[in-house]
Amino acid sequence: xxxxxxxxxKDIMPDDVLLWRQVEESARIVLERxxxxxxxxxxxxxxxxxxxxxxxxxxxxxxxxxxxxxxxxTMRPEATASLMRAxxxxxxxxxxxxxxxxxxxxxxxxxxPQKGRLRQFHQLDVEVLGSASPRLDAELMSLGDCLxxxxxxxxxxxxxxxxxPDCRPxxxxxxxxxxxxxxxxxxxxxxxxxxxNPLRVLDCKxxxxxxxVQDAPSVIDYLCENCSIHFTEVRRNLDLLxxxxxxxxxxxxxxxxxxxxxxxxxxxQLGAQSAVCAGGRYDGLIEMLxxxxxxxxxxxxxxxxxxxxxxxxxxxxxxxxxIDVFIAGLGEEAADYxxxxxxxxxxxxxxxxxxxxxxSLKSQMKQADRSGAGYTVIVGxxxxxxxxxxxRNMKTGEQTDVNVDAITDFFNETxxx
RNA sequence: GUGGGUGUAGCUCAGUAGGUUAGAGCGUCUGGUUGUGGCCCAGAAGGUCGGGGGUUCAAAUCCCCUCACUCACCCCA
Numbered sequence: 101x102x103x104x105x106x107x108x109x110k111d112i113m114p115d116d117v118l119l120w121r122q123v124e125e126s127a128r129i130v131l132e133r134x135x136x137x138x139x140x141x142x143x144x145x146x147x148x149x150x151x152x153x154x155x156x157x158x159x160x161x162x163x164x165x166x167x168x169x170x171x172x173x174t175m176r177p178e179a180t181a182s183l184m185r186a187x188x189x190x191x192x193x194x195x196x197x198x199x200x201x202x203x204x205x206x207x208x209x210x211x212x213p214q215k216g217r218l219r220q221f222h223q224l225d226v227e228v229l230g231s232a233s234p235r236l237d238a239e240l241m242s243l244g245d246c247l248x249x250x251x252x253x254x255x256x257x258x259x260x261x262x263x264x265p266d267c268r269p270x271x272x273x274x275x276x277x278x279x280x281x282x283x284x285x286x287x288x289x290x291x292x293x294x295x296x297n298p299l300r301v302l303d304c305k306x307x308x309x310x311x312x313v314q315d316a317p318s319v320i321d322y323l324c325e326n327c328s329i330h331f332t333e334v335r336r337n338l339d340l341l342x343x344x345x346x347x348x349x350x351x352x353x354x355x356x357x358x359x360x361x362x363x364x365x366x367x368x369q370l371g372a373q374s375a376v377c378a379g380g381r382y383d384g385l386i387e388m389l390x391x392x393x394x395x396x397x398x399x400x401x402x403x404x405x406x407x408x409x410x411x412x413x414x415x416x417x418x419x420x421x422x423i424d425v426f427i428a429g430l431g432e433e434a435a436d437y438x439x440x441x442x443x444x445x446x447x448x449x450x451x452x453x454x455x456x457x458x459x460s461l462k463s464q465m466k467q468a469d470r471s472g473a474g475y476t477v478i479v480g481x482x483x484x485x486x487x488x489x490x491x492r493n494m495k496t497g498e499q500t501d502v503n504v505d506a507i508t509d510f511f512n513e514t515x516x517x
Numbered sequence: 518g519u520g521g522g523u524g525u526a527g528c529u530c531a532g533u534a535g536g537u538u539a540g541a542g543c544g545u546c547u548g549g550u551u552g553u554g555g556c557c558c559a560g561a562a563g564g565u566c567g568g569g570g571g572u573u574c575a576a577a578u579c580c581c582c583u584c585a586c587u588c589a590c591c592c593c594a
Binding site (some may be wrong): 104157158160163164178207210211212213214215216217221223224225244289302305354355371373374375376377378379392399401402403404405406408422428430460461462463464465467468469470476478480481482490492494496497499 | 518519546547548550552554555573579586587588589590591592593594
């Protein structure tokens with residue numbers, strides 16, 4: 101029986117890892133420009149942390165978490181909760197007024213896998229704690245924008261406001277009344293949704309429902325004064341930074357903790373999974389988890405989805421990490437010498453490989469070619485007798501005899517080590 | 518949890534009025550080049566045709582069951 105990876109769990113193969121690194125490195129560069137600090141948190145947490153923060157009756161908590169029931173611990177389905185826990189646990193609010201944090205790592209959700217959605221997937225998670233300024237909302241969105249342009253992928257930004265505990269109940273009532281008036285026109289799912297989370301009816305993808313909700317009351321019209329001012333300021337600041345966006349009054353959130361600003365970077369290139377990055381404000385969350393009364397905002401970016409987008413940009417063929425020097429040897433006595441030489445060259449920082457199984461020279465040259473080495477050192481018995489090796493430039497095919505003692509110096513000069 | 522699609526060589530895929538030893542390209546290996554890569558040529562290795570059962574003289578091909586993968590719904594990054 102062949103052992104295979106679990107459904108929804110994927111190996112990231114060497115060629116793809118290069119793209120992943122590109123994403124992660126770009127992210128770290130951009131995040132540093134925005135003065136963020138990386139934090140790494142555990143993958144396992146107490147189940148309660150997630151049920152309390154994400155919401156006990158959300159799909160994630162209800163049926164998608166990998167939980168060790170007997171131990172009451174869960175593999176994180178998202179990172180925000182863990183970061184909040186760490187923030188509270190280490191009293192980070194006391195160290196400086198505003199904490200800008202990010203983390204990159206795997207998340208786990210037991211959903212049915214499909215394109216751009218796995219059971220173990222990876223997110224870049226960015227959070228800022230300690231400021232309620234609408235400037236921050238705009239700054240975070242511009243950060244996402246910068247990251248996408250750094251990577252060369254194009255997405256569009258959609259924003260909305262969900263109001264706050266002061267104004268949302270009123271809107272909810274109005275919306276529910278609107279929905280109930282045309283309940284018989286809506287799909288089965290929406291009828292169910294209208295009971296639990298009427299907001300969700302707004303982003304149903306079915307044509308029939310879309311027509312029905314077209315003229316539904318907009319959250320934005322029901323925002324309280326503070327939320328309204330906040331949203332206007334967010335938009336003004338986005339304009340100030342010249343970040344393009346559209347207001348999507350149908351955009352809602354699946355997680356309970358979001359208030360006020362929500363946003364999504366979407367693309368039409370990923371099939372059903374249009375969101376590459378999504379986030380929003382969660383001003384009451386930290387307090388709810390037993391921490392200080394501190395506002396927060398953050399977003400999560402789906403790395404797999406981003407990598408899929410990058411793959412669409414150009415043909416990424418074999419581009420496995422190459423080496424500088426390949427050592428080809430003839431026979432066993434050469435092998436000892438080659439082995440030692442390889443060790444020495446690695447010691448001065450070169451990327452070196454050889455054929456440990458002493459195959460034919462032809463085979464070794466082939467390996468040298470594929471390895472991407474700029475030079476091949478050929479060691480034979482004749483060369484050993486004369487204390488010389490052949491140095492072959494793999495680009496030009498030019499060969500020179502070099503004294504064994506001069507080899508290191510040659511590479512030192514060539515590669516400027 | 519629900520629906521559609523696809524499972525043939527390491528990879529991408531041909532292969533239906535059922536019919537001998539199941540094919541191609543790429544990759545791998547060997548040789549053409551007594552110690553030299555890329556291009557070219559020749560050859561070789563590599564397959565329980567996803568698995569099980571059935572129909573038949575005969576099944577990759579037809580029927581049933583099952584599993585895996587995949588896309589989509591739900592939901593979400």
